[in-house]
Amino acid sequence: MASSPGARGTYRPPGRAPAGAHASHHPPIAVVIYEVRRCAGMRTVVRWYGVFVLDGERVVEERPFDRDALPDRIAAMLRGDWAAVDPILVDPGSGFSPPHRGGPPWAVRDDADAVLPGPDSYGLTGEDLRTAVAEAGRRLGRDALRSDDQEIVRLVEALDDLQRAAVLLEARIHDWHAIADFGGTDGGRPLDALRMSVDALGTARVTLEAELVRVAGRRAPNMSRLIGADLAGRLIARARGLDRLARMPAGTIQVLGAERAFFRHLRGGGRMPKHGTLYLHPWVHRAPRKARGRAARTLAAKVAIAARADLYGGDLGDALVAAMEGRARDLRGTGGGP
Incomplete structure (x- = not known):
C-alpha cells in the first residue's frame, strides 16, 4: 500500500474553468476537488457531485451523490467531516489525508477531468451546485449560531448549579459554626475545608460569568x-x-x-x-x-x-x-x- 502524499491542489476562483476541461464537467462556480492516493497505481478523487476511484486513467468505481444529499455533502466538506462525505475517505486503505484546515476550502487538480464523468452524467447541473452551496452555507450558519446558544444554556445552568451549591455549603458552615461555638471549638479542618470549597465555587462563578458575558455579547x-x-x-x-x-x-x-x-x-x-x-x-x-x-x-x-x-x-x-x-x-x- 503506497503512502499518502496528502491532498494537493490549487485554488480556482468561481467562473474560471481549468484549461482543457469540459465545460459541462465544470460549471462556472467554485467546486470542491480533492485527490488522494488509494494504493499503488490507484487514487481516490472527490468532486462536488461524487467520489471516484481511478486506476491510472480508468475509472473503476463511481460513487455519485444524490441531488437531495448535495447540501449535506458540501457542508461536510466545508467542516472537514470526510466520513460524512463518503465512508471510503476514512478507510485506512484509501490513504486519504485531509487538507489543512487553515488553507482555502477549494483545492483543485485538473489532470483527472478528462477521464471522469461529468455531473451531467448523473442528472446534475451547475444550478444544482449553486443551490446546494447556498443551502450548505445556511446550515453551517445555523449550526454556528446554535453552538453559541447551546454554550449560553450550559453556562447559565452551570452558574445556577454553582449558586445552589454555594448556598447549601454556606448554610452548612453556619450550622457548623453554631455547633462549634456551643461546644467551645473552632470546627477544625472540616470547617476549613468547607470554607475553601465555597471560595473555589466563587472563583469558578467569576470565570463562568465572564465567559457568559463574552459569548452572549457576541451572540x-x-x-x-x-x-x-x-x-x-x-x-x-x-x-x-x-x-x-x-x-x-x-x-x-x-x-x-x-x-x-x-x-x-x-x-x-x-x-x-x-x-x-x-x-x-x-x-x-x-x-x-x-x-x-x-x-x-x-x-x-x-x-x-x-x-x-x-x-x-x-x-x-x-x-x-x-x-x-x-x-x-x-x-x-x-x-x-x-
Missing part, C-alpha cells in the same frame, strides 16, 4: 447593550435559543422565568405574574411597586425588538436604550436614572 449585541450581556444570556437560555426568543411576543418575554406562577394563574390558583427574569434588571426592580408590571412590559417590548435585530444581523445602536431610560424615568416619577 446578542443589541440585547446586551439594552439589558446587559448577563441578563441577555439568561433570557436566551430560558427560551432555549435566540431564534426561539426572537419569535416570542413581548407578553411571553415579560413572564419568561415565571412559568410556574403563570400556569398556576391559568389553573385559577393565583394572580397573573407581572414579570419573570426581567425583574433582575434595575429598570424593573427599582421601579415603584405599582409600576413594575408596566416597566417589565415596556422592557419586554424593547427586548423583543433587540432579539429580532440580533437574530437577523441588525444594529440598533443606542436607540432602544435611550427610549427605555426615558420611560423608566417616567415610571419612577423623578428626573433621575433607574
Whole structure:
C-alpha cells in the first residue's frame, strides 16, 4: 500500500474553468476537488457531485451523490467531516489525508477531468451546485449560531448549579459554626475545608460569568447593550435559543422565568405574574411597586425588538436604550436614572 502524499491542489476562483476541461464537467462556480492516493497505481478523487476511484486513467468505481444529499455533502466538506462525505475517505486503505484546515476550502487538480464523468452524467447541473452551496452555507450558519446558544444554556445552568451549591455549603458552615461555638471549638479542618470549597465555587462563578458575558455579547449585541450581556444570556437560555426568543411576543418575554406562577394563574390558583427574569434588571426592580408590571412590559417590548435585530444581523445602536431610560424615568416619577 503506497503512502499518502496528502491532498494537493490549487485554488480556482468561481467562473474560471481549468484549461482543457469540459465545460459541462465544470460549471462556472467554485467546486470542491480533492485527490488522494488509494494504493499503488490507484487514487481516490472527490468532486462536488461524487467520489471516484481511478486506476491510472480508468475509472473503476463511481460513487455519485444524490441531488437531495448535495447540501449535506458540501457542508461536510466545508467542516472537514470526510466520513460524512463518503465512508471510503476514512478507510485506512484509501490513504486519504485531509487538507489543512487553515488553507482555502477549494483545492483543485485538473489532470483527472478528462477521464471522469461529468455531473451531467448523473442528472446534475451547475444550478444544482449553486443551490446546494447556498443551502450548505445556511446550515453551517445555523449550526454556528446554535453552538453559541447551546454554550449560553450550559453556562447559565452551570452558574445556577454553582449558586445552589454555594448556598447549601454556606448554610452548612453556619450550622457548623453554631455547633462549634456551643461546644467551645473552632470546627477544625472540616470547617476549613468547607470554607475553601465555597471560595473555589466563587472563583469558578467569576470565570463562568465572564465567559457568559463574552459569548452572549457576541451572540446578542443589541440585547446586551439594552439589558446587559448577563441578563441577555439568561433570557436566551430560558427560551432555549435566540431564534426561539426572537419569535416570542413581548407578553411571553415579560413572564419568561415565571412559568410556574403563570400556569398556576391559568389553573385559577393565583394572580397573573407581572414579570419573570426581567425583574433582575434595575429598570424593573427599582421601579415603584405599582409600576413594575408596566416597566417589565415596556422592557419586554424593547427586548423583543433587540432579539429580532440580533437574530437577523441588525444594529440598533443606542436607540432602544435611550427610549427605555426615558420611560423608566417616567415610571419612577423623578428626573433621575433607574
